[in-house]
Amino acid sequence: MVYVDDLILIGNDHSMIQHTKETLHTTFKIKDFGELKYFLGIEFARSNRGILMHQRKYALELIADMRLAGAKTITIPMVSSNSEDLVLEDPTGYHKLIGTLLYLTTTRSDQTLLLLCKV
Structure with a gap:
């Protein structure tokens, strides 16, 4: 690769x-x-059953970088108003968060990158 x-x-x-x-x-x-341990946000853990690939560290770094560790969940995460005055002054942080979440969800190591092969 x-x-x-x-x-x-x-x-x-x-x-x-x-x-x-x-x-x-x-x-x-x-x-x-x-030996490979971390590459492009993906961690590699070896065992006698094979190689497990996951993104725990990547997700935790995302939470820390975006200062979301203390965030609380809500039922509706978006403003349900048609108001046009809700424009972000600097959308850079939002763009970074969306890009990071897209990468995290498209690699889907929890389902698609689990390799069980003999090592």
């Missing part, structure tokens, strides 16, 4: 992975961060 300048090598042949890293190192400056 490649994302901009980040690369994940996976496989069950450790010598082939090592050879690939050495080949890449001859052409590019690379850093080996060891």
Whole structure:
């Protein structure tokens, strides 16, 4: 998997992975961060049953960044008025929150990224 300048090598042949890293190192400056633990907001936890991928840390950071830790739920989270004077002065924080929530919900690690494979 490649994302901009980040690369994940996976496989069950450790010598082939090592050879690939050495080949890449001859052409590019690379850093080996060891066993995969966190990538693009997704945490990886290994067990004898397989690899569990989740976004707990990402979600907690979102809650902290948006200062929502003490927020209380309400039945209707939106203003139910047709008033046009409810425009945000600076929508930047709102845009960031929506973008982050979209990323969190489209990756859906709780349902789509659970891998149960032998490690």
